[in-house]
Amino acid sequence: MGKNRKLKTIESLGEFGLIDQIKKWVPSSSKQVVKGIGDDTAVFAISRGRYQLMTIDTIVEDVDFVRKRATPEQIGWKALAINLSDIAAMGGTPMVALVSLTLSKNTSVDFVKRFYAGIRRLAQKFHVSIVGGDLSRGDRISCSVALLGESKKGATIFRSGARVGDLLCVTGTLGGSILGKHLTFMPRIKEGKWIARFGASAMIDISDGLGQDIHHLMERKGIGFVIDEGKVPVSRAALMLTRGDKKKALIRAFCDGEDFELLFTISPVRFRALKNTWPRKFKTLLTVIGQVVSVSKSLVKPPKYLGYQHF
């Protein structure tokens, strides 16, 4: 708010304020587009009963990873994994990816080889083909991956479907991903498809932190959440970072971000069916942490925990 500042910066607007603006600046008009900006992936109708999903995500050196603390394989893994996580959050199946890599001239060939080994290992795991890309020059390493997937029309889960009475559930544990999980996590593709199959009403992947991402599930007016803090699955990493202080670790579980777990809502009846099949299919933890309530009844409004914002 200095006197001489002529133009508002994006920092003053914040990441989500900026995204809201961008939505107005580039309306997506095509009839084919089922969902444009504002969900985990874009969704468009490709044939009867089938949706196509498309997402892009960029990681930048010294923001999303630090060279000294990440192996080249981990950087490649993360570049693809964050996109897979977006497909997972729709209940979709990933198909093909493009990789655009920006490198400095003096990058070693060995780095690039190991970077692609990381991408390849993850791609093979989910039968994703790397079908193209682009190389650019820059001072710092950055990588954009665009990923195309598909989903069944009836089993595609958006952010906006939560209904009063639904349970709020999360996979895995939260917090402290900076200790390593943010570079090595396994995208919840299989879990996401299974959850979608059992009829989740809304879903998102936790990239900016539970406390922030839950707000994206409140797009529908009149709904809120009650979260039982005692039930939030705090990770061991979060407890390590706070030296066993459970209260501080809980804050980390809400705020740290980059957990890449799935946060979803589902009716109690459907949850029961899901829960019954879960242990046979997955080792991943599945926890009910709260419930969807109407805002008028929501005595405990979800606190505005701060998660990660890029600006």
Place this chain on the structure above:
Amino acid sequence: MGKNRKLKTIESLGEFGLIDQIKKWVPSSSKQVVKGIGDDTAVFAISRGRYQLMTIDTIVEDVDFVRKRATPEQIGWKALAINLSDIAAMGGTPMVALVSLTLSKNTSVDFVKRFYAGIRRLAQKFHVSIVGGDLSRGDRISCSVALLGESKKGATIFRSGARVGDLLCVTGTLGGSILGKHLTFMPRIKEGKWIARFGASAMIDISDGLGQDIHHLMERKGIGFVIDEGKVPVSRAALMLTRGDKKKALIRAFCDGEDFELLFTISPVRFRALKNTWPRKFKTLLTVIGQVVSVSKSLVKPPKYLGYQHF
């Protein structure tokens, strides 16, 4: 080749040497994939008679544009246009795009608004929907656009189909794009579709310079090109840059790059049909600059003109 250098750098390998390596590191295995790394776009079968095309391209500040010499609208325009040009080179129709933008915190909201205005203006021109994206933080501005399009199976033009006896043709004029064209060019989408419809045998867009990109049309063994240098359509910008020196301007037409014109091969019979319809459809120049010959007959081998390499 220094004694103390432990690891080979990507600069020593060159951009195309590196791409050849990457192809080996990430084989694309899916049956759906018609063409993986190595053409203007990836191509995969989506339904009978229809191909899907997908491409990604990144522009980086101080490499692909300079803030002081480009308006925000031009930067946005270029970010989308280079991808449209890749779809054009396949004879395809662009559909939806994702935009991943990396910005520094102190970027003005006005810059972002004008950047998207540039994208929007071009997107509307070709009925492309901007359906999503991503925001990242970085010291320099960079932007990756992923673009999805489609083409008819029978009218999709690859780089590899040139046949002995075909004519070598180019749209527009070449050289000197640094004077402005690289920021303001109109992607040859309509021309590309028209050329595909008339049965071109191979096509590429000129991004790295005619002298370099023509080598990508020689993938099929045993073929070469004879180029009539006198027929190469040298741009006014190239002549301006060389103060009217025609010989130097010709070198610029071969080497400058970022012309984003279409270079294609087509049989003489088909070319005649194409040429007859062209003036009614387009104002864009269409020039025959040479012919495809068998390497044994190629007395004049195409010289290894150097175009642009990122590393």
